[in-house]
Amino acid sequence: MPDGFNLQREAERGVESVGVMAVQREAPEEFEVAIASAIAAPEAFGASFDELPAGDELELGAGLEGDPAIAFRRTLGMFATGVTILTTRVGENVHGMTANAFMSVSLRPPLVLVSIDRRARMNDLLHEGTRLGVNVLEAGQAALSDHFAGRPGAEDVEPRFELVHDTPLVEGALAHLATRIVRSYWGGDHSLFLGQVVYARYGEGEPLLFHGGRYERLVRDQRVFSALPHELLEPILAHGVERRYEDGAAIMRRGEPGSELLLVVEGEVRVERPGRSLMLGPGELVGEIEVLDPVGKRIADVTAVGPVRCVVVTREQLVAALEADPRAAVGLIEVLASRFRETA
Ligand SMILES: Cc1cc2nc3c(=O)[nH]c(=O)nc-3n(C[C@H](O)[C@H](O)[C@H](O)COP(=O)(O)O)c2cc1C
Numbered sequence: 001m002p003d004g005f006n007l008q009r010e011a012e013r014g015v016e017s018v019g020v021m022a023v024q025r026e027a028p029e030e031f032e033v034a035i036a037s038a039i040a041a042p043e044a045f046g047a048s049f050d051e052l053p054a055g056d057e058l059e060l061g062a063g064l065e066g067d068p069a070i071a072f073r074r075t076l077g078m079f080a081t082g083v084t085i086l087t088t089r090v091g092e093n094v095h096g097m098t099a100n101a102f103m104s105v106s107l108r109p110p111l112v113l114v115s116i117d118r119r120a121r122m123n124d125l126l127h128e129g130t131r132l133g134v135n136v137l138e139a140g141q142a143a144l145s146d147h148f149a150g151r152p153g154a155e156d157v158e159p160r161f162e163l164v165h166d167t168p169l170v171e172g173a174l175a176h177l178a179t180r181i182v183r184s185y186w187g188g189d190h191s192l193f194l195g196q197v198v199y200a201r202y203g204e205g206e207p208l209l210f211h212g213g214r215y216e217r218l219v220r221d222q223r224v225f226s227a228l229p230h231e232l233l234e235p236i237l238a239h240g241v242e243r244r245y246e247d248g249a250a251i252m253r254r255g256e257p258g259s260e261l262l263l264v265v266e267g268e269v270r271v272e273r274p275g276r277s278l279m280l281g282p283g284e285l286v287g288e289i290e291v292l293d294p295v296g297k298r299i300a301d302v303t304a305v306g307p308v309r310c311v312v313v314t315r316e317q318l319v320a321a322l323e324a325d326p327r328a329a330v331g332l333i334e335v336l337a338s339r340f341r342e343t344a
Pocket of ligand 1: 083096097098099100101102115116117118119120121122123145146148149150210
């Protein structure tokens with residue numbers, strides 16, 4: 001059964017329950033306004049687009065000088081977001097647009113919101129009933145983001161789409177939502193479009209992030225000890241003791257205190273955490289971060305896949321090894337320092 005089927009049912013149930021809960025249905029007036037589908041939706045409200053209450057000018061805090069619009073934009077840029085490509089079908093073509101002004105709104109019914117510049121072509125294409133795809137980009141898709149933001153880059157981008165619920169979805173995105181526009185609102189020089197989600201799915205991977213006007217990515221690289229040169233790692237592991245696990249045995253559990261570093265010598269282990277799972281085999285290390293953290297908790301479930309033999313180094317053994325050879329301690333500091341350089 002496709003994921004979308006369940007969500008659709010959830011959506012229908014949600015809509016029904018809104019009808020039953022009369023008290024909760026007291027919604028702001030604009031919710032009751034019908035949208036003329038022939039007109040770009042917010043225009044249908046007859047709203048005054050450019051009038052703002054007098055005396056409410058934007059005041060900039062100390063240290064913020066120059067063009068207030070730029071200062072405002074930079075302030076907003078401090079809010080770190082993911083990046084989406086919004087997609088809609090135009091006849092036999094697809095129109096896509098990069099947007100980070102996306103938010104979740106409601107679970108029942110499932111609703112999301114996007115904010116679109118009134119000058120964008122996408123703004124003219126959306127109205128009540130239009131299908132809108134929201135494609136959450138994966139860390140390696142910055143070129144795709146630039147492409148749909150109208151910023152030609154060095155990299156050739158050839159996006160591919162699949163149609164789900166008559167909604168074009170970008171292949172290879174980290175998560176997909178197919179929505180139907182149900183309302184739209186005035187948002188100054190932007191329009192706010194509320195979409196009811198009719199299909200949702202996500203895969204595994206890291207998201208592309210946007211912060212301070214540039215792309216960023218999560219650094220969840222767990223390698224610390226395994227980045228050490230062999231001659232510094234060997235003596236540390238020599239302090240450990242051997243341990244064996246049966247097939248299916250829980251080696252580590254999320255949330256448990258973690259004070260052991262584990263080297264897989266024989267067999268394989270499965271490392272699982274939300275949105276991410278991987279297999280590790282002989283020569284690979286598990287628990288590299290937690291063993292350095294005196295109050296560290298396990299962030300993943302680790303299970304033996306087949307019989308597993310490993311070497312376990314406790315925190316105490318690790319400290320003894322580092323005292324015996326401070327070059328290894330310096331090596332670890334260098335590995336961690338390079339991690340910060342990577343994100344700067
Ligand atoms: C990371 C990033 C996020 C963006 N977010 C938005 C947004 O949320 N809303 C918006 O209207 N434009 C946003 N833009 C700008 C649009 O992608 C850009 O103006 C695009 O060319 C509009 O496409 P269209 O006019 O073909 O529909 C963003 C651009 C980038 C690079």
